[in-house]
Amino acid sequence: DNIEVYKEEVSDPLPSWNESNSKSAIIAFVEDVTNSNSANFIPIPDRIATFDNDGNLWSEQPAYFQLFFAIDRVKALAPEHPEWKDQQPYKAILEDDMKALMESGMKGIVEIIMATHAGVTVEEFDSIVKDWVKNAKHPTKNVGYNELVYQPMLELLQYLRANDFKTYIVSGGGVDFMRAIVTEVYGIPNEQILGSRVKTEYDYNNGNPIIKRLPGLDYNDDKEGKPLNIQKIIGKKPVFASGNSDGDLQMMQWTDSNSYKSFQLYLHHTDAEREWAYDRESHIGQLNKGLDEALEKGWTIIDMKNDWKVIYPFELK
């Protein structure tokens, strides 16, 4: 008996999860569909698991981390753009006036994203993001952005991979921004990261070919864009989908329609102390329709405050 208890303890695949309904539902699903004697067995090539990123694998408050990158980038590029001092939304950023920046609305945000994410080659952009994340600090948590990943989700990714699931990110965030940062953090290679992207152009460049990033949206990987991009790029319907907002709802529905047994996992931000608490009324990561549908269909909902022992990896140190 002692030996069995010991065995169970050391082999807990999700040690940062409390013994909650969400934890037991995940484990029951994985054990069922990987059991070759089960009627619900899923062959390895079809074990596709898709994860939203912002607010699902790392935090997204008080604003998307990619927006902080864009803001820092505007500041870094300002010497080359003296006209920005008098021009919104750049003026707001250079004066650290977040209120004026937010008043510039989506139009202002898109302008900043394009100004800071285009005009360079794909290699240059990769280096810029990698350099940024090395030194940048989150404005209130005061740690690196790549430290604000969720320890319980890292364990879940690892647990699924140990059971021969192929783990993908399917995010509204920029695909090349993520690629520059997350492979190391999540153990997910570039080719398993799907996201929004800018237009690009191939230039032979006298025998030194480059791919240039252009200021225009090529794909918006959100809402319907998620199942559509999954079909375009992966070409298989997932059996496991994980997200935290209404932008993930279509991916959940699409996964739920799999003829294999499937799993839908919503992360509910309920922890105002250790992380942030927000859902139906939030401007970022709104979870309203998705929450209703999850409750109605019995999808699994993580209650962050009660289900997770720790939020971030640095809490373990």
Add this chain to the structure above:
Amino acid sequence: DNIEVYKEEVSDPLPSWNESNSKSAIIAFVEDVTNSNSANFIPIPDRIATFDNDGNLWSEQPAYFQLFFAIDRVKALAPEHPEWKDQQPYKAILEDDMKALMESGMKGIVEIIMATHAGVTVEEFDSIVKDWVKNAKHPTKNVGYNELVYQPMLELLQYLRANDFKTYIVSGGGVDFMRAIVTEVYGIPNEQILGSRVKTEYDYNNGNPIIKRLPGLDYNDDKEGKPLNIQKIIGKKPVFASGNSDGDLQMMQWTDSNSYKSFQLYLHHTDAEREWAYDRESHIGQLNKGLDEALEKGWTIIDMKNDWKVIYPFELK
């Protein structure tokens, strides 16, 4: 000594290749970049190999196999479209008048492709193609289209995978057409197949979500489209590129610009007896600029007639 000879014989990774320059160049490259003591060593996650499909992994004469699918599909759908009897390019197909069909030009071909590749869900299209390939026969070879794959290339794909390369298809052909056929033949899963594609639409469909195929081109995976799609989807520069036409030239150049040692492989169709012989003047699979650049840069060129012992797997039986 005898033991060593025997060992070499049984471990020949490319048994259907004659002892040619192309064979030895491939093996020398793979042995070099997978040797951890070599200055040219490539870590496993960066061993990305991209293969064109039509005329490179299977035949493409006297017309792309996908066009034969479209023609057969027009015939199958004709009872539902009585108007096609009097309407080009459908009339030409229904009367088996290939000359009139070709006279309809690219406009006619595109119309047929859209009429036969859209208007169904992604699952329905997959079933239609799978059903077709089970019974359809090539017009002159009189075998199934999936039997007209190149045995030496199957061995090359397997050899690369055995050396931890990730093998991708990057083709101008339709991605979902290929996915329905080639996973089984080439051992390449859906998510490693890139190609051209039609626009799609997500429909919640009262709780039974579907993705519908629409009559419009979403992406043309040819020429510059190849490196651009590789960057969008894989997010890594390949170290090995294989193709047979000018449509692959940009993929070759892009791969050739890798800071790792890389390999460019052109298949030259030189065998009028066992397959087809064509290059600079061909309407299908034209190899003109690519051939010049390959010769100039010392890329490896397969001389199909002299380098390959067999062309198709059924010759081995």
